[in-house]
Amino acid sequence: MGGNLLDKVWDAHTVRELPSGQTQLFIGLHLIHEVTSPQAFAMLRETGLPVRFPARTFATVDHIIPTRSQRRPLEDPLAEQMIAALERSCREAGIQLFGPESDRHGIVHVIGPELGLTQPGMTIACGDSHTSTHGALGAVAFGVGTSQVRDLLATQCLILARPAVRRIDVTGGLSAGVYAKDVILAIIRQLGVKGGVGFAYEYGGPVIEALGIEERLTVCNMSIEGGARCGYVNPDQATFDYLRGREFAPKGEDFDRAVAWWRETASDADASYADRVEIDGNALAPSVTWGINPGQNVAVDERIPIPSEAAPEQRSALEEALAYMDLKPGSPIAGTPIDVAFIGSCTNSRISDLREAARVARTGRVAAHVLALVVPGSRAVAKQAREEGLDEVFRAAGFEWREPGCSMCLAMNPDKLVGREICASSSNRNFKGRQGSPVGRTLLMSPAMVAAAALEGRVVDVRERL
Ligand code: SF4
Numbered sequence: 001m002g003g004n005l006l007d008k009v010w011d012a013h014t015v016r017e018l019p020s021g022q023t024q025l026f027i028g029l030h031l032i033h034e035v036t037s038p039q040a041f042a043m044l045r046e047t048g049l050p051v052r053f054p055a056r057t058f059a060t061v062d063h064i065i066p067t068r069s070q071r072r073p074l075e076d077p078l079a080e081q082m083i084a085a086l087e088r089s090c091r092e093a094g095i096q097l098f099g100p101e102s103d104r105h106g107i108v109h110v111i112g113p114e115l116g117l118t119q120p121g122m123t124i125a126c127g128d129s130h131t132s133t134h135g136a137l138g139a140v141a142f143g144v145g146t147s148q149v150r151d152l153l154a155t156q157c158l159i160l161a162r163p164a165v166r167r168i169d170v171t172g173g174l175s176a177g178v179y180a181k182d183v184i185l186a187i188i189r190q191l192g193v194k195g196g197v198g199f200a201y202e203y204g205g206p207v208i209e210a211l212g213i214e215e216r217l218t219v220c221n222m223s224i225e226g227g228a229r230c231g232y233v234n235p236d237q238a239t240f241d242y243l244r245g246r247e248f249a250p251k252g253e254d255f256d257r258a259v260a261w262w263r264e265t266a267s268d269a270d271a272s273y274a275d276r277v278e279i280d281g282n283a284l285a286p287s288v289t290w291g292i293n294p295g296q297n298v299a300v301d302e303r304i305p306i307p308s309e310a311a312p313e314q315r316s317a318l319e320e321a322l323a324y325m326d327l328k329p330g331s332p333i334a335g336t337p338i339d340v341a342f343i344g345s346c347t348n349s350r351i352s353d354l355r356e357a358a359r360v361a362r363t364g365r366v367a368a369h370v371l372a373l374v375v376p377g378s379r380a381v382a383k384q385a386r387e388e389g390l391d392e393v394f395r396a397a398g399f400e401w402r403e404p405g406c407s408m409c410l411a412m413n414p415d416k417l418v419g420r421e422i423c424a425s426s427s428n429r430n431f432k433g434r435q436g437s438p439v440g441r442t443l444l445m446s447p448a449m450v451a452a453a454a455l456e457g458r459v460v461d462v463r464e465r466l
Helices: 005-013 037-047 077-093 108-114 129-137 146-155 180-191 206-210 213-226 237-243 252-265 312-325 351-361 379-387 390-397 447-456
Strands: 014-017 023-026 029-033 057-060 096-098 123-126 140-143 157-160 164-171 199-204 230-233 275-280 287-289 297-299 340-343 371-374 422-425 441-444
Touching: 005 014, 005 023, 005 140, 005 199, 005 230, 005 252, 029 037, 029 108, 029 146, 037 077, 037 146, 057 077, 057 108, 077 096, 108 123, 108 129, 108 213, 108 379, 123 129, 129 140, 129 213, 129 230, 129 237, 140 230, 146 157, 164 180, 164 206, 180 213, 180 275, 180 287, 180 297, 199 206, 199 213, 213 230, 213 237, 213 351, 237 252, 340 351, 340 447, 351 379, 351 390, 351 447, 379 390, 422 447
Parallel strands: 029 057, 029 123, 057 096, 123 140, 164 199, 164 275, 199 230, 340 371, 340 422, 422 441
Antiparallel strands: 014 023, 023 157, 287 297, 287 441
16 A cells, blocks of 8 residues: 655654654744744743754735834834744844735745745644644645753654544535635534544545635634544645745756655555545535534524534533533524624635635625724735735625734734624634634634625625625
8 A cells, every 4th residue: 555645754854762662753844933033032042042943934914014014113012022023033043034014024924935934745834823824735734832842942853642633625616615625614613623633534435526725725724623633635736736836845857856756645545544534525614603602503504503402412512612602502503693704814814815705705794793804814915916906895894804823813902803703714723712802703614704794794694696
């Protein structure tokens, strides 16, 4: 039997196997940002160790950056202090930082692929859960904690247990109005938010192969929400076409040599897997979360679950979620009123996301009571959108067009829900209090669905507007 990508890449980056059964794994690319790196740099200073491979380390500022004005010094002194600390650490260590003044600035998981830093066959790590995003280009990419960021800075290695690989085939095709976000929400609904524990998810099949790279990034981004250690798509011609000409991708003959190696890293046709799952793409519809984790979602034409009809072991979780969300069991999710609409985050803030949302925005005006934000994932996305006139489309429809950053995905910046507000959001987590208000509520959906909800002031089926 042939090998799968995870095993090939793992073997190629193994420094040594440890008596514990774990692997000392060399990490090809380390991405850092302002939230998890300050303590790591401080620990490094205490030990007197230098950064081992500054040329393999790149930094950006995303969580704390405000989206109204990014003029320095920032209005929030704490945010300014955090940026200044990262600038100092990067300067001292010789690490390239894409700060808010750089035209390469943006959310870490948007700029990595965009700049061609993310490449097939690489091992990648970042002190952020959604590092799984980078697997869309055939990389093995992990989110890590602060002490691992320190270890990475000092050694460029991680101590990790090799995950098993679950192959997820999405068969058939997607109908209009159904997007990558709906695919991953359906996968998490079926397999559960803890279903992927111990696994890497390998996504394949006709639907995944037909997705553009940006849509594959959306799918891999939320692997972590299904409990998987990482998620990836095997590199193919679409991957190579996406990378050609990008700033940090190999050039000329080096690119051709790289493509030959990248092809070899892909899983063999007869690769073995610990588990296989099939999802019928033809059956998928636009999805909306109704609860407090991404697995608690239904198709937009379905009803919110009734706890008494669920398996006994699931009832208390359903009751807790419904009580927090204040939604009525058995009622349709369509029609749920919203207060805020957020199009952004490392899941869905790329140009293809904004194009689809703008298609919808062109069909109406944001409802009077709704605050609607569009936050591009990077300066490059914002520039491209402006060149296509998308910023004007959104403004004309009543959306606010903001500067790039994480914004209301996590609300470690001024963009926050207030009180019990309900937000239609293209982000990746609907945990209690995730969007800044401890009692705020989040409905996850695709960017096109968010745009449609913004116009109607309630959850609607985007297919009616396409
Ligand atoms: S957009 Fe959200 S999930 Fe992504 S890096 Fe920022 S805070 Fe994390």
